[in-house]
Amino acid sequence: MNNSSKFYDEMVDPASGVRPPYAAYREWFDRQDPARLESKSAEAEAFFRRTGITFNVYGESAAQERLIPFDLVPRVLSARQWQKLSKGIDQRVRAINAFLHDIYHRQEILRAGRIPQGLIANNDAFLPQMMGFSPPGDVYTHIVGTDIVRTGEDDFFVLEDNARTPSGVSYMLENRETMLQMFPEIFSRIKVQPVSDYPKSLRRSLAACAPSGCRGKPTVAVLTPGIYNSAYFEHSFLADQMGAELVEGHDLKVMDGHIAMRTTEGYRRIDVLYRRVDDEYLDPLTFNPSSMLGVPGIMDVYRAGNITIANAPGTGVADDKAIYSYMPDIVEFYTGEAAILKNVETWRCSEPESLSYVLDNLSELVVKEVHGSGGYGMLVGPAASKQELADFADKLRARPNNYIAQPTLSLSTVPIFVDQGLAPRHVDLRPFALVSPRGVDITPGGLTRVALKEGSLVVNSSQGGGTKDTWVLED
Amino acid sequence: MLGKTAGGLYWMFRNLERAENTARLIEAGFRIALTRSQGKSNEWKSVATTAGAAQNFSRKYDGFEAADVIDFLLRDSDNPSSVLSVVKSARDNARTVRTALTTEVWTAVNDNWMSLKDLLAEPIVDTELPAMIDTIRQQSALVRGALHGTMLRNDIYDFARLGTFIERADNTARIIDVKYYTLLPSSSFVGSSLDNVQWETILRSVSAHRAFRWLDEDDMTASSVAKFLILDSRLPRSLLFSLQQTCENLGYLEREYGVRHKSHDHADQMLQNLRGREISSIFEEGLHQFITGFIRDNNALGRLIEQDYQFTG
Numbered sequence: 001m002n003n004s005s006k007f008y009d010e011m012v013d014p015a016s017g018v019r020p021p022y023a024a025y026r027e028w029f030d031r032q033d034p035a036r037l038e039s040k041s042a043e044a045e046a047f048f049r050r051t052g053i054t055f056n057v058y059g060e061s062a063a064q065e066r067l068i069p070f071d072l073v074p075r076v077l078s079a080r081q082w083q084k085l086s087k088g089i090d091q092r093v094r095a096i097n098a099f100l101h102d103i104y105h106r107q108e109i110l111r112a113g114r115i116p117q118g119l120i121a122n123n124d125a126f127l128p129q130m131m132g133f134s135p136p137g138d139v140y141t142h143i144v145g146t147d148i149v150r151t152g153e154d155d156f157f158v159l160e161d162n163a164r165t166p167s168g169v170s171y172m173l174e175n176r177e178t179m180l181q182m183f184p185e186i187f188s189r190i191k192v193q194p195v196s197d198y199p200k201s202l203r204r205s206l207a208a209c210a211p212s213g214c215r216g217k218p219t220v221a222v223l224t225p226g227i228y229n230s231a232y233f234e235h236s237f238l239a240d241q242m243g244a245e246l247v248e249g250h251d252l253k254v255m256d257g258h259i260a261m262r263t264t265e266g267y268r269r270i271d272v273l274y275r276r277v278d279d280e281y282l283d284p285l286t287f288n289p290s291s292m293l294g295v296p297g298i299m300d301v302y303r304a305g306n307i308t309i310a311n312a313p314g315t316g317v318a319d320d321k322a323i324y325s326y327m328p329d330i331v332e333f334y335t336g337e338a339a340i341l342k343n344v345e346t347w348r349c350s351e352p353e354s355l356s357y358v359l360d361n362l363s364e365l366v367v368k369e370v371h372g373s374g375g376y377g378m379l380v381g382p383a384a385s386k387q388e389l390a391d392f393a394d395k396l397r398a399r400p401n402n403y404i405a406q407p408t409l410s411l412s413t414v415p416i417f418v419d420q421g422l423a424p425r426h427v428d429l430r431p432f433a434l435v436s437p438r439g440v441d442i443t444p445g446g447l448t449r450v451a452l453k454e455g456s457l458v459v460n461s462s463q464g465g466g467t468k469d470t471w472v473l474e475d
Numbered sequence: 476m477l478g479k480t481a482g483g484l485y486w487m488f489r490n491l492e493r494a495e496n497t498a499r500l501i502e503a504g505f506r507i508a509l510t511r512s513q514g515k516s517n518e519w520k521s522v523a524t525t526a527g528a529a530q531n532f533s534r535k536y537d538g539f540e541a542a543d544v545i546d547f548l549l550r551d552s553d554n555p556s557s558v559l560s561v562v563k564s565a566r567d568n569a570r571t572v573r574t575a576l577t578t579e580v581w582t583a584v585n586d587n588w589m590s591l592k593d594l595l596a597e598p599i600v601d602t603e604l605p606a607m608i609d610t611i612r613q614q615s616a617l618v619r620g621a622l623h624g625t626m627l628r629n630d631i632y633d634f635a636r637l638g639t640f641i642e643r644a645d646n647t648a649r650i651i652d653v654k655y656y657t658l659l660p661s662s663s664f665v666g667s668s669l670d671n672v673q674w675e676t677i678l679r680s681v682s683a684h685r686a687f688r689w690l691d692e693d694d695m696t697a698s699s700v701a702k703f704l705i706l707d708s709r710l711p712r713s714l715l716f717s718l719q720q721t722c723e724n725l726g727y728l729e730r731e732y733g734v735r736h737k738s739h740d741h742a743d744q745m746l747q748n749l750r751g752r753e754i755s756s757i758f759e760e761g762l763h764q765f766i767t768g769f770i771r772d773n774n775a776l777g778r779l780i781e782q783d784y785q786f787t788g
Contacts, residue, residue, distance in 0.1 A: 051582065245574075246574050264784040
C-alpha cells in the first residue's frame with residue numbers, strides 16, 4: 001500500500017538521504033530522546049486546549065470544540081523554493097485583483113472571448129451591486145490564502161485561490177509560537193524567517209486601504225459571526241493582535257452615512273471592516289434578508305465610499321472552481337506573462353466532452369463542487385466504493401454545472417512524529433498574501449495542513465487533518 | 476470599549492461570583508445537615524430558595540432531598556444558575572470579550588470551565604462533596620487572582636468589578652431575605668439551638684462564621700448578625716461593602732469617561748441611605764421590607780448600568 005517511490009518525500013530523497021533544507025533539523029531530531037518529544041507533544045496539546053485554540057465542527061452540538069492536532073515536525077522550505085513560490089503567488093494575486101476590477105467594470109476579458117460570458121453571468125458569487133464601483137485603493141482581495149500542493153522538487157501547483165475570507169492564519173502564528181516555546185534551542189541553531197509580523201502587516205495593510213475621506217488614524221474592526229463560528233478563535237486572535245475591536249453585526253449600525261460601533265461612550269465611526277462573514281450575510285437589505293450577522297445598509301455606505309470592506313463583496317467570482325480552470329488565461333491576460341505557478345489539470349463537467357471523460361474515469365479522479373469548500377461534498381475516486389461512485393455519477397449527470405474534476409495528485413509527504421519515530425504523511429500549504437495600494441506582502445511561511453491518517457490525501461481539519469509549523473529558511 | 480464587551484465582562488464576573496456563592500451555600504447546607512439533626516429538609520429548601528432555584532427545582536422533584544438539591548445546584552443543565560451552567564456562561568462571556576482579557580485571566584476562566592466540566596460530569600457523592608466545593612473555590616480564587624494581578628486598572632476592570640459586586644450584594648441580600656424570620660428579635664430565644672443553627676448557616680454562607688466570632692465573640696444576637704451582614708464595611712460580603720465598591724468603580728468610570736449617568740446618582744443615593752444607618756432603625760422599618768427594597772434597588776442599579784453603558788443595542 002505504502003508505495004514510497006510514488007510520492008515525493010520532502011525530507012528524504014530515497015537515493016541520497018536527507019534533503020538539504022532538512023539537514024540541520026534532522027541532525028537535531030536524531031539526537032532527541034523520543035520520550036521527551038512525546039511529552040512535548042502532549043504539552044503542546046494541553047497548551048492549545050488551555051489557550052482555547054479550538055474550532056467548532058458544523059453539524060455537531062454548539063458546545064463541541066475540537067483541537068486541530070499539531071505535529072511537532074516542521075515543514076521546511078529553502079529560501080530559493082520560497083522565492084519562486086512567493087513570486088508566483090504575487091503574480092496570481094495581482095492578476096486576481098485586475099480580473100475583479102475588470103469583471104466589475106468593462107469586462108474586457110469577456111469581450112476578448114478569453115472566458116465564457118455564462119461563467120460570470122450565471123455565477124452566484126457575482127454581485128451586480130459591485131458593477132461600476134471601485135473599492136477604496138482599488139483593492140478587492142485584501143487577504144488571500146492560496147492553497148498550494150507539491151508533487152516534486154520544483155513542482156508546485158495552485159489548488160485553490162481562496163479570495164473570499166481565507167482562514168488558518170492564526171494557526172500559522174500559534175504553531176510557530178508553540179515551537180518557539182517547546183524547542184527554543186532549535187531556533188538558535190537554524191535560521192528561520194519570522195512570521196510574527198503578520199498581525200502588524202495586516203493592520204498596516206488594511207489601514208492603507210481606508211476610504212479616501214478618512215482623516216487621522218483609521219479605525220479598524222473585525223466582524224465575526226460570533227463565538228459559535230468555527231473560526232471564532234482566529235477572529236478574536238487577529239483582533240487582539242492587531243489592536244482592533246472585535247464586533248458582531250448587532251454592535252454596528254449606519255449613522256450619518258458611516259458605519260459606527262456601539263461603545264460604552266456612544267457610537268464611534270469605523271473606517272475599515274475586516275469581515276469574517278460571507279457576502280450573503282453582510283447586508284440583510286441587499287442580500288439574505290433573514291441574516292442577523294450583518295449590518296442593514298452597509299452596502300449603501302460602501303458604495304458611497306465611506307467604509308472599506310475587506311475582502312470586497314463579490315470577490316468570490318474569482319475563486320470558484322470553474323473560474324479556477326481559467327486562471328492561466330487570466331494571469332496571462334492581465335500580466336502579459338505566463339503563469340509562474342501551475343494549475344492542476346481540471347475538467348469542467350459543464351462541457352459535455354469533459355463530463356463523459358469524467359464519468360468514464362471517475363474512480364481515478366477527484367470531483368469537487370464548484371462552490372464547495374472544507375472538503376465537504378467531494379468525491380475522492382480511488383478511495384470510494386462502487387456504490388459511492390455510482391451515486392456520485394448520478395449527481396454528476398443531474399447537475400454537471402455544479403462540478404469540476406481533477407486527477408488524483410501525488411501530493412508530497414512530510415514526516416510526522418509517531419510512536420515508531422517518523423512516518424510520511426501528505427501535506428498541502430496555504431501561504432497568506434496581503435494586498436494594499438503599496439503592493440503585495442507575503443509572509444514567509446504559511447499553514448501546512450497534514451493528513452494524519454496513513455495514505456490519506458484529505459488534509460482538511462474537518463476531516464481529520466492536522467497542522468505543522470512551516471519554516472522558510474534564511475538565505 | 477464596545478458596549479457588548481462591557482456587558483460581557485459584567486456578566487462574566489456576575490456568573491463567576493454566582494458560582495462561588497452557590498458552592499458556599501451548598502457547603503453551609505451540607506455542614507448543617509452533618510452536624511444537626513433537626514429540620515434538614517427545610518434547610519435544603521431554604522438553600523434552593525436562596526440560590527433562586529426553588530421554583531425550577533420543584534418542577535422536577537417532590538420535596539427537598541439533600542442529594543437532589545445538591546445535584547440540581549451543582550450540575551443540572553436545566554438549572555441556568557447551577558455551578559456548571561454559570562461557569563459555562565462565564566466562559567462563553569470570556570470568549571466574547573477575549574480581546575479585553577489578559578492571557579492569564581482567559582486561561583484561568585478556561586481552566587475553570589474545563590476542570591469543572593470534567594469533575595461535574597457525574598453526580599457527586601457525599602464523600603466527594605467537600606473536595607468538589609474546595610475545587611470550585613480554588614478555581615474562583617485563581618480567576619480572581621489573575622484579574623487582580625494582571626489586568627490594567629481601566630474601564631475593563633471596572634465593568635468586571637461592577638458585575639462582581641452587584642451579584643454579591645444580591646446574593647447576601649437574598650440570604651438574609653430567606654432567613655429574615657430567624658433574625659427577627661421576636662423569634663429569637665437567646666441560646667436556643669434552632670436559632671444558632673440558622674445563624675451559623677447564614678454566616679457560613681458568606682464565609683464569615685469565624686470572622687464574626689473574632690469580632691463579636693459570644694454576642695451572637697439577631698441584631699448583631701444582621702448588623703454584621705448589612706452594615707459592617709469590613710466584611711467583604713456585606714451589603715455596605717459591596718455597595719461601596721460598586722460606587723467606587725462607577726466613580727472611576729465617571730472620571731475616565733468624563734460623564735456622569737443615572738446609575739451614578741442611583742448608586743450614590745443607595746449608599747447614602749445605608750451609610751450611618753443604625754440596625755435598630757432597620758428593624759423598626761421591618762427587616763423583610765428593608766431587604767426586599769434593597770434587592771429591588773440593586774436590580775434597578777444593574778439595569779441602569781446596562782443602559783448607561785450600552786451593553787445591548
